[in-house]
Amino acid sequence: MRIPKHIGIIPDGNRRWAVNKGLSKEKGYDKGLNPGLQLFKLCEEIGVEEITYYGFTMDNTKRPKIQRLSFTKACIDAVKMLTSENASLLVVGNTESEMFPKSLIPFTLKRRDFGKGGIKVNFLVNYGWQWDLRDYFTLNNKNTNITNMIKSRDISRIDLVIRWGGRRRLSGFPPLQTVYSDIYVIDDYWPDFKPEHFYQALEWYDKQDITLGG
C-alpha cells in the first residue's frame, strides 16, 4: 500500500456536533482532543512521516469570544498532549497578535523533539495564508525556490488532506503545500472520529494516480 508521507488534517464540525447534541457551540472543541491523539497514533503505526493539524486561523478569531477562548484552549491542550508522545513538534502561526496563546510561543521558535522524536507534527495556530505568504519575494532572482521564503517553509508538500465535517474546500489551509494534494472529505463531524475514517481515506489515496501534472 502506498502510504502518504505527509497528511494534512482539517478537523471540522466541532460546533455542528455540539449543536446536534443540544450543547452550545463552544462545547464541541475539547471533544476533538482524543480524536487528534488517536489519529496521531494511527499515523505513527503505519509510518506517516509528517502531519499538519489545522488548529485555528486568524479568520476564525472573528468568531464570538466564548468560541475563540474554547478553540484556543483546545489547541493549547492538544499541543501539550503531543509533548507526551514521540514527536518532533512545530507550531506555525502569527505570534505578533493577542490572539496567539503565549504558552505556545516556545513551540514556534524551532521544531522540538519530544520523547524519542520521530514523526513531524505541525500545528497551525492563529495561522493565516496571507500572513504566511506576505514576505514572499524574489529580488529579481528567477531561480530562487519560492517555497523557501514563506513563513510555513518548514512544512513540506502535503500528499493527502483529510477533512471531517463534509465541506469540500481547503479554507485557507497552507495554499502552496496543498497545490497538488489529494483531498478526502469525511461527512462525519470531527468529534465523531473513528479509525475507519482514516483507513477509508488511505484506501482511497492508494488508488489515486499521482502525476503532479506530468
Place this chain on the structure above:
Amino acid sequence: MRIPKHIGIIPDGNRRWAVNKGLSKEKGYDKGLNPGLQLFKLCEEIGVEEITYYGFTMDNTKRPKIQRLSFTKACIDAVKMLTSENASLLVVGNTESEMFPKSLIPFTLKRRDFGKGGIKVNFLVNYGWQWDLRDYFTLNNKNTNITNMIKSRDISRIDLVIRWGGRRRLSGFPPLQTVYSDIYVIDDYWPDFKPEHFYQALEWYDKQDITLGG
C-alpha cells in the same frame, strides 16, 4: 438560488476518455471543445459573472509531444471559439516560453471584449502556480494587498471549482484564488459533459454554508 459569481473549470479526463474508446490519448482533447462552449452558454444563462478554464499548465508540457501539440491546439481552438460569443476574454500564462502558442499572445496583453462583451472568461494557457507567484513581494509595506502582485491578479476569487474526471485535487489551479473555493468533483470525463453535471454542482453549491473562516 445562490449563484456563484466565479466558477473555475478543471476539464480533466480527456486522455482516459480516449483510451476507453480505444483511441490514442491525444485524441481526447478536441472532444473537450463542445463541452466548453455548452458550459459557457449555461453560465451565461444563469448569470455567472466570471469563468476560469484550466487549459494546460507548464507541468503538463512535459508530456509526450503528440499530446502536447494536441492539447495546445485544443486551447487555441477554444479561445478562438469564444471570440464568437459575448465575452470579455483574457488568457493567462507564461508567454516567455516556446510552449506558449504565439497566436494567443494578443489575448494575454489585456482583457478584450468580443460581441457585446459580458461574462469574464479567463483561460489558463501554459500556466504555472510558481510562475504566477514568483514576483510576489511586499517591500516592507505590511498593508499591501498581496493578491495585487501576482500575475493572475485579473482573476478574482473563485467561488466554485468544478472538476471533471473524478480526481479530488486542485492540481495547481491558481492557489490564491482557490483558498476558499468550494470544490465539486464529477466522476465522468470531461468529453462526456452533460448539462446535468453543471446543475448538480450548482444545487450542491447552493446548500453550502459560505463563511470564509468567520
